[in-house]
Amino acid sequence: MSKHHKKYKKYVQKKVFTSPGTLEYVGKDVPIDTVVKLVEFNDEIYQQKIVKSISECQLSPIETHVNWLDVDGVHEVHIVEEIGKHYHLHPLLLEDVLNTEQKPKLEHFGEQNIFVIMKMLQFNEALNEVETEHVALVLGKNYVVSFQEMHKSDVFAPIFARLKASVGKTRKGKADYLFYSLCDLVVDNYFVVLEKFSEKLEELEIKIIENPHRDDQTALYELRRELMQIRKAVLPLRDIFGTLTRESSELIHPNTIIYLRDVYDHILQTLETIESYREMIENIQNIYLTSLSNKMNSVMKTLTVFTAIFMPLTFIAGIYGMNFDNMPELHHPNGYFYTLGSMIVISIILWIYFKWKKYV
């Protein structure tokens, strides 16, 4: 929790005591410089360049060309601010771009911009945990501006590759189709993350069914938290894409709607999978608790059997250890052996009794 916590704290400190609408970065410290890439393409040409200064961000004058400005890193406030001015983006939009704690949202800024915030999830194999990356997409008339939290790898790399290679429909599509491709990429990654999750869950499930251990409870708790984190990233998307596919906007061509509906379907599927994992965790938890009770029962039975067999025997031995002057059995030549014999008989009877009661 502490990691999350620290980011949150920062947000609180910065946010509360400043005027609303003031631009400020909320998120982890990033030591590297922001990288801004500008791509211009249609089905015939493809140009990509690294933008050094804001003046190079000029949109292509050719209306049929699609422009994509990809901003990798949102920790340098002035860069985001300049881009915002250049593209006439609303200050609240920029505030949300800079706040990596902002939950997924959809905002229409008139007919000028559609603005979507999503959470890219990626499984970090090294740390064995899910990492959340803040992604903000702005769709304009013939351009897309994408902001991503700075990270080891560019999350949109597959789209760049696909555009360059000119495979699929991506190059033939307009800005709205590119927008869809980016959303689709983010949502598809949820499947990958959930797959990893399901592997961990399955492992734990087998372990608990076979031989539950007291640490498993904590492991289960960790998985539940991880699932909550994933769910938090996906759940708001249901409403967002539900709205996107229902409402008509000049920025999204009706032909693209059917593709967005496909993304919407995938989100529903993801949520359903999350829900079923949640139920599974609940069930595994039950199995764990029941197995604890079963174990307790088994321990109790062991104790009872030992006690109930040896107590009477010890008692008999105690009887003949008494020092009364007149104890006729003691002087019988086979008294000892008869006593041993009756002890054996008693223990056999008790054993059978407990066998019948399913104690052993």
Place this chain on the structure above:
Amino acid sequence: MSKHHKKYKKYVQKKVFTSPGTLEYVGKDVPIDTVVKLVEFNDEIYQQKIVKSISECQLSPIETHVNWLDVDGVHEVHIVEEIGKHYHLHPLLLEDVLNTEQKPKLEHFGEQNIFVIMKMLQFNEALNEVETEHVALVLGKNYVVSFQEMHKSDVFAPIFARLKASVGKTRKGKADYLFYSLCDLVVDNYFVVLEKFSEKLEELEIKIIENPHRDDQTALYELRRELMQIRKAVLPLRDIFGTLTRESSELIHPNTIIYLRDVYDHILQTLETIESYREMIENIQNIYLTSLSNKMNSVMKTLTVFTAIFMPLTFIAGIYGMNFDNMPELHHPNGYFYTLGSMIVISIILWIYFKWKKYV
């Protein structure tokens, strides 16, 4: 889980790194060839043929004839693709046909096609588990195209038989009535599967009420998972058929709507049954846990009775096993017998006490 898991993995690997809209099969490997059947009928004639090449798929020019193209197996992408081109089906529709992991959905492609994905459930007696089969139905003006995941048996066999035998209303109906018949068949099968499920549940219920065993918890868990699987297949159909019966479409005649409403009613009934089974599992789980506690109580009582009776007796025996020089009772001629007598009295009193406390 592992079986499901593998399919899922495949989906993930293939899907994420390809352009959206690229056709690809997602599902189990199937070694057999796809079988495509074309049926043409009205209330007077009935013709059925196995289609060898795509050119044979020509729809009948007579408008009043109903054409049914049944594609048994969706693992050969090129076949599905060719059929798609031939019938002008939307690429996303084909993508869903090929993805056997796709959850049930309804899609209108203008006034040209109504597209439904359902999950056929069948109980596999050999494996004692429920098998899910991917079924996709496309309704056009005077034709139906049905896709089914390749399986041992053709799931639509009863419809073929009924059409051939010319019983019932099926032959007199148009394409929408055939479409309804196919949906009805899938939904009716849910009753069969739930019946099997109820048998297994009933068996376990009796076993747990009579004599709970620690493996029953796992069995209950398995049943819960199976029910979740069934529910996952049925739940989305509620919305789908709710929409189908409400919205008007040129492809579905108002007279057929009342039949679809019947299917909708069956789906509601199925869901209600699933919900009641779910509640039953919950209750059986409670009974199991309570019986564990009851058992524990009973074990504890046994232990307590044995301990509480023999401890005082052993103590008395211990007293007279002491070696003090001056212990007057030891020299009484009947001391031993008095002692034995008082031991019997004490144990009888304790026994009555525990009887009164309902310990024995």
Place this chain on the structure above:
Amino acid sequence: MSKHHKKYKKYVQKKVFTSPGTLEYVGKDVPIDTVVKLVEFNDEIYQQKIVKSISECQLSPIETHVNWLDVDGVHEVHIVEEIGKHYHLHPLLLEDVLNTEQKPKLEHFGEQNIFVIMKMLQFNEALNEVETEHVALVLGKNYVVSFQEMHKSDVFAPIFARLKASVGKTRKGKADYLFYSLCDLVVDNYFVVLEKFSEKLEELEIKIIENPHRDDQTALYELRRELMQIRKAVLPLRDIFGTLTRESSELIHPNTIIYLRDVYDHILQTLETIESYREMIENIQNIYLTSLSNKMNSVMKTLTVFTAIFMPLTFIAGIYGMNFDNMPELHHPNGYFYTLGSMIVISIILWIYFKWKKYV
């Protein structure tokens, strides 16, 4: 469960492999013949006859007369079929009439018929369980056709009696008022059944609070199932009568709507009562479990007190039963009595200690 189960099986076998729309009886075997009664009345006259052949079912030509055809028994398919043809009832309506497993539903067949399926519940004193009876009502312009599953007694007997005796508003009303009276009768019976249920629940509640027994868990489970059965019969009626009171139909006069709203209110009240019983069962279940824990605690304390008191004493006795040559206490003339005294002191101290710890 087995009883329910058998009926269900029959449904499955018959239904799945026949063409949809084929008429078939689904339900218990009934050895007696169907009884069909035709009643014709207005506020002045009242005629009742047992119908022998279908030709006698002719509706009265006088429009102001109300006709009521009461079909007692739905197991003879041909009778239902003939009546259906005679009154021009839709095949799907007849299918639902014959399927005693069909859950409650409301169907409008144009402006010609309103069709309602309800479940009559009756408490069988002999078997100490609730019995469900399938009731189907068809409201036409000036007639009502009622179908009831064959049973010992005619469930509509009170209505017949009331009509004959000409008490209340029933004779003055039209067909829609008769329809309302029949619905009202069915719903009022739910109160009777719930009253019986509440008696059983109350009995069990007192028993569990006073002295819980391990069979009570099973009894509670049975009650829960019974409540689920009742709820299943009542729940769909909420929507049905909600719709009936909202939607306007030529068949139901606005004056009757207010009466139907009264039925609707009773249904809501019934559902609320069911919900409160459900919560009560939940709470009784909790009390039961808690009392188990309490009992366990009490058993454990008994065990602990016995063990903790006698263990030290036995140990002391053991000490002086040792055979060392040099044990000075043994030769003290009052050693034995001092030892006995200290044993008494120790047990008193321990007793006080456990008293203080609330163990005894």
Place this chain on the structure above:
Amino acid sequence: MSKHHKKYKKYVQKKVFTSPGTLEYVGKDVPIDTVVKLVEFNDEIYQQKIVKSISECQLSPIETHVNWLDVDGVHEVHIVEEIGKHYHLHPLLLEDVLNTEQKPKLEHFGEQNIFVIMKMLQFNEALNEVETEHVALVLGKNYVVSFQEMHKSDVFAPIFARLKASVGKTRKGKADYLFYSLCDLVVDNYFVVLEKFSEKLEELEIKIIENPHRDDQTALYELRRELMQIRKAVLPLRDIFGTLTRESSELIHPNTIIYLRDVYDHILQTLETIESYREMIENIQNIYLTSLSNKMNSVMKTLTVFTAIFMPLTFIAGIYGMNFDNMPELHHPNGYFYTLGSMIVISIILWIYFKWKKYV
């Protein structure tokens, strides 16, 4: 439960076997006569009289005067019936007035009457329980008819007093404002009852946290039932007053709507409080159960410490109580003291071990 039960039974017996719409009293037997008061007032005059015969119930001919007929007692059917005829009230309305088991409801009878049933709750200090009183209000053009179940005290006494004293807005208001004042009084009483409830809950909470006792479970159960009873009275009012404040009616002036919205707000607040008490009961239940487990743990630890310390010691004593011929230690002059010493050492070590394991 039995008390409630008896009333319920009566309802069932009377209701089911009579024609719907027949007037009949359902409720507790009341030995006293009904008291009917008629008040006529405007902001200047105030007249109050006890009505002896129905002919005295005449409404004031002056339109600006407000008439309030307060019927204290609904067990005399003929009185209610006569009033109903006099004021042209619908038979179903009267039926609901007479049925003290009727849950809260709102009914519009055209533009003539608004009819509301509420439950007055009062805390009976003597019986330490909440009492429910049936209250029915009929709002007409310039009159209000209020029916109340006969009770020790007139629940509307404060309103009478306020009208007489001419304080507040009540005298200046019209019939709808009087209607609002009556509703407001009933709802304000919920706060008083909930306050009493909160006192009891708080008391129990402190008791359970400090020293849980087995009777507390039953006490908690009683509180839960009481809360359910309160909730049953309040919950339907949310919809009723929601509707009253939304729908426009000629009987309620728009200026009064804002006051009814205030009542609505209080109802929401009451429901929220109920919900929070419900959650608190749930939590206290958890604390109780956990403390049971904690106690059990503590008992078990005591048992374990006693057993584990004295068992080895007794065993050692047993060793040297054996009668072997050749046991060299026995003849050592200090053997006894060495043995005692080692026993002390062993018990100290075990004590430290259990101290470390947090058993003591």
Place this chain on the structure above:
Amino acid sequence: MSKHHKKYKKYVQKKVFTSPGTLEYVGKDVPIDTVVKLVEFNDEIYQQKIVKSISECQLSPIETHVNWLDVDGVHEVHIVEEIGKHYHLHPLLLEDVLNTEQKPKLEHFGEQNIFVIMKMLQFNEALNEVETEHVALVLGKNYVVSFQEMHKSDVFAPIFARLKASVGKTRKGKADYLFYSLCDLVVDNYFVVLEKFSEKLEELEIKIIENPHRDDQTALYELRRELMQIRKAVLPLRDIFGTLTRESSELIHPNTIIYLRDVYDHILQTLETIESYREMIENIQNIYLTSLSNKMNSVMKTLTVFTAIFMPLTFIAGIYGMNFDNMPELHHPNGYFYTLGSMIVISIILWIYFKWKKYV
């Protein structure tokens, strides 16, 4: 609870027995005088004064100036009443201002006023608990009246500071923007409070996972109550700001709506965080209970191992402590040592057995 309780009581006593609409203060006693500040500003000028008498509250005649009357303390009824008359505020509005127990609400008084009640939450470090402060905001054409429960510090201090310093957009905005800034401040404080809460929760979580103690249950219970308190303050705001951003009013400029939507987003985020904390508490509760069971298991195992090892040994010692005349083993010269040896062997075997059963 007692603190809350006392305030509640006061409310009940005062409220129930007075005419509705009578102004009365409900809340804690406050010994200090109310402070009323009047601010007048536009983007150029800023004037602030402490109001001594009500005649100084005159709104600025210049329409483009924004007036803000901040009333710090609502315990002096006459002051609130005078302000109400001066600004023509509705009596019910004033009643809500004075009732510090009133839950958050939104009320439109025609096109004249928008009235919002919120709860300011602040974490009191000294008492280590969350304090709730009643805040009421009235938005008029070119003025805002804010009421706040008297408290150590003025909660709106940051806004005053910002206005004075002329930073951000606040000075350029109209009354609706000021209104937004005040709402935003209240909502932003929820983040601070939740951060504190999360710290406490995290601390407890770590403690319980590492080493659960019986007091932790009570601590968890306290946290749950605190969260309930926070939730109660925030939950109604969702509807309130949902309505504010949807409905159009002349008092709120469309440009401000987008800012209010931002507040709405923060509220959603807060609620989501609360929900996730709630789930976390639930999970920690589970971990606690499970760890109790685990501990019990461990205690039981210790007991069982001790008992099961020493019981047989003591029994053997008992055997050879018997005083039979004829016990050949006793006279064997090494009998004693053989016996000791076999005791060691038996205890090793038992130890291995319990090791294998995972008891030690």
